[in-house]
Amino acid sequence: MNFFQIFKVGSESLLIIVSTISTSLIVSYLLIKLMKIPSNVSILVGIGSSICDGSADAATASVIDANDEDIAKSISVIFLFNVIAAFLFPILGNLLGFNDIGFGMWAGTAINDTSSVVAAGQT
Numbered sequence: 001m002n003f004f005q006i007f008k009v010g011s012e013s014l015l016i017i018v019s020t021i022s023t024s025l026i027v028s029y030l031l032i033k034l035m036k037i038p039s040n041v042s043i044l045v046g047i048g049s050s051i052c053d054g055s056a057d058a059a060t061a062s063v064i065d066a067n068d069e070d071i072a073k074s075i076s077v078i079f080l081f082n083v084i085a086a087f088l089f090p091i092l093g094n095l096l097g098f099n100d101i102g103f104g105m106w107a108g109t110a111i112n113d114t115s116s117v118v119a120a121g122q123t
Contacts, residue, residue: 013105020109024050040066044074053078053112082116090123 028046031037037045043064048057054075061071089111093103104121111117 013109016105017109021050024110038070040064040070041073044070045077048074048078049081049112051112053082078112082111082113085111086116086119086123089120 025046028042028049032042032046044057044060044066047060048054050056057071057074057078060066066074085107089103089107093106098106107117107120111120
């Protein structure tokens, strides 16, 4: 794969990535307000669900002065989301009529853990 192919694929998926992250942050914020979840946990769940799983939580935790309990709660919720997504996304992908490429782009941007994306793709 040369640089131009990488740029083409990256530019085509940029809108999907931005919309997925934005949607995840907005939905997280709304659910957090609705459920009255403590702010540090809610920030960590929102960031971890939107970007890069537990590693995003680890990076964000020090910035917002989250304690170990907040981090543990948020990572547990995020990994639960990943397990649910690994089982639910293939079903939804079939119902929505995605082809392999469409499903791969959707699952790859919406599921935030590589192992869960692979599991969803193998189902």
